[in-house]
Amino acid sequence: MTxxxxxxxxxxxxxxxxxxxAGLAGSFAVTGATPAFLASPVERTLxxxxxxxxxxxxxxxxxxxxxQLNLVTAVAVTGLLVALAARAALLTGEAANNRLLPAVGxxxxxxxxxLALTRQVVLAAAPALAAAGVVAVAQTLxxxxxxxxxxxSKRRRALSTVGVALGATALxxxxxxxxxxxxxxxxxxxxxAAGADNEDIEAKLATAExxxxxxxxxxxxxxxxxxxxxxxAVDPDVAxxxxxxxxxxxxxxxxxxxxxxxxxxxxxxxxxTLRCVGDSLNGKKMDTALWTGVPVERFLEEAGVDSDCECVxxxxxxxxxxxxxxxxxxxxxxxxxxxxxxxxxxxxxxVRALVPGHWGEVNVKWLSEIELLERExxxxxxxxxxxxxxxxxxxAKLHHARLLNDGRRELAxxxxxxxxxxxxxxxxxxxxxxxxxxxxxEPLPAPDGEGRAADAWRQWQFAYxxxxxxxxxxxxxxxxxxxxxxxxxxxxxxxxxxxxxxRRFDR
Numbered sequence: 112m113t114x115x116x117x118x119x120x121x122x123x124x125x126x127x128x129x130x131x132x133a134g135l136a137g138s139f140a141v142t143g144a145t146p147a148f149l150a151s152p153v154e155r156t157l158x159x160x161x162x163x164x165x166x167x168x169x170x171x172x173x174x175x176x177x178x179q180l181n182l183v184t185a186v187a188v189t190g191l192l193v194a195l196a197a198r199a200a201l202l203t204g205e206a207a208n209n210r211l212l213p214a215v216g217x218x219x220x221x222x223x224x225x226l227a228l229t230r231q232v233v234l235a236a237a238p239a240l241a242a243a244g245v246v247a248v249a250q251t252l253x254x255x256x257x258x259x260x261x262x263x264s265k266r267r268r269a270l271s272t273v274g275v276a277l278g279a280t281a282l283x284x285x286x287x288x289x290x291x292x293x294x295x296x297x298x299x300x301x302x303x304a305a306g307a308d309n310e311d312i313e314a315k316l317a318t319a320e321x322x323x324x325x326x327x328x329x330x331x332x333x334x335x336x337x338x339x340x341x342x343x344a345v346d347p348d349v350a351x352x353x354x355x356x357x358x359x360x361x362x363x364x365x366x367x368x369x370x371x372x373x374x375x376x377x378x379x380x381x382x383x384t385l386r387c388v389g390d391s392l393n394g395k396k397m398d399t400a401l402w403t404g405v406p407v408e409r410f411l412e413e414a415g416v417d418s419d420c421e422c423v424x425x426x427x428x429x430x431x432x433x434x435x436x437x438x439x440x441x442x443x444x445x446x447x448x449x450x451x452x453x454x455x456x457x458x459x460x461x462v463r464a465l466v467p468g469h470w471g472e473v474n475v476k477w478l479s480e481i482e483l484l485e486r487e488x489x490x491x492x493x494x495x496x497x498x499x500x501x502x503x504x505x506x507a508k509l510h511h512a513r514l515l516n517d518g519r520r521e522l523a524x525x526x527x528x529x530x531x532x533x534x535x536x537x538x539x540x541x542x543x544x545x546x547x548x549x550x551x552x553e554p555l556p557a558p559d560g561e562g563r564a565a566d567a568w569r570q571w572q573f574a575y576x577x578x579x580x581x582x583x584x585x586x587x588x589x590x591x592x593x594x595x596x597x598x599x600x601x602x603x604x605x606x607x608x609x610x611x612x613x614r615r616f617d618r
Contacts, residue, residue: 136283137241403448
């Protein structure tokens with residue numbers, strides 16, 4: 112009778128599971144949160160193969176949590192694949208009575224799994240070596256424990272194997288975090304582009320700060336926490352030196368521009384608001400930034416549009432694509448800067464599209480191709496039941512409420528009307544029977560400094576005497592044509608939410 116951890120099925124299962132965990136950690140250590148991470152291809156496959164109804168539920172109900180759950184599922188599936196590879200090697204080694212085969216077999220099989228998933232020959236070695244290392248440690252501890260050691264020794268060896276695997280996992284996670292490219296706006300470096308006017312950027316940001324209403328806790332005119340929605344949980348990792356954009360399809364000549372060429376062109380600094388078509392009525396997937404980029408029209412003119420349907424498909428480095436009318440793109444930008452900094456990875460670095468007045472889904476990130484189409488096509492989200500390629504729907508949101516020291520209640524929020532602008536926000540404190548005008552922030556300036564930004568939100572603020580009894584507050588916006596946003600309430604799917612935001616107060 113022996114007392115080796117690997118001589119029992121439970122022991123083999125434990126070591127196999129630990130090898131799976133270590134394989135993931137080894138991969139993350141050398142790739143960070145990039146598409147080369149072992150679980151990333153599985154996550155992408157799950158996201159693309161999931162039925163549209165489930166995707167819609169995740170977007171509208173779970174928000175970013177749904178995407179994280181998908182990533183967790185992918186990690187579990189990938190870890191299981193590595194664990195099965197280790198288990199196969201362990202059982203084969205046992206059957207062949209060969210002590211070298213378990214570790215070597217684990218390395219080979221895990222490398223094959225990693226190569227099949229990531230197509231990265233060299234990087235696939237990291238999970239293979241990490242998984243094999245756990246198997247080798249278990250074998251070494253078993254050998255050191257002797258053939259007739261007491262049961263407590265077997266437990267210590269099992270716990271030692273667990274400790275080594277978890278320690279390696281912690282180190283791998285720490286190393287991977289350091290390797291993960293900058294994704295957030297807070298960590299983005301300052302913009303240094305020949306075609307960008309940095310003085311104008313500073314002046315516009317200062318103007319936005321000065322025009323922001325003094326309401327504590329209300330998002331400023333330039334958002335400090337800009338929402339992100341992507342089809343993948345792991346963002347693409349695109350090097351600027353390798354990036355280029357092509358204008359293809361129904362054109363007289365194809366046009367290609369690289370990153371350095373784009374940065375040398377005369378740029379525009381433009382305030383613009385983006386809103387996700389999956390945003391809830393009073394949700395927080397709507398934000399504003401100062402974007403720096405080159406007008407798309409320049410490249411369309413150079414290519415010479417020859418499209419019968421006057422429609423365009425934007426394609427991204429992560430295989431995302433959206434089709435919409437060409438006219439909407441003509442006023443757009445190829446953006447490489449955000450709020451005076453280099454465009455963050457999470458917002459589409461090196462370059463994204465900015466399509467004024469339209470839902471966020473057509474503002475394609477990690478942009479790689481502008482294809483002019485001969486006939487209409489179906490975009491990524493439209494294949495999943497959404498219809499978010501049209502103009503954004505107007506909204507007044509209520510995100511702030513507090514009682515003031517003088518007994519009044521202060522309300523505040525943001526209003527956005529796309530290209531139609533915002534001329535007024537009205538507030539009713541009696542459920543919609545009577546209305547009063549709220550105070551609005553001054554409009555953000557246009558790119559040339561003359562007039563208002565064509566596609567940016569405004570803040571609003573309103574204070575009233577609290578009636579001391581239950582009542583309903585309702586808010587609505589009016590655009591610059593004098594059109595009141597619709598009262599009809601709809602959910603996000605399929606073409607974005609509509610309706611008046613309301614809130615009940617007890618007194």
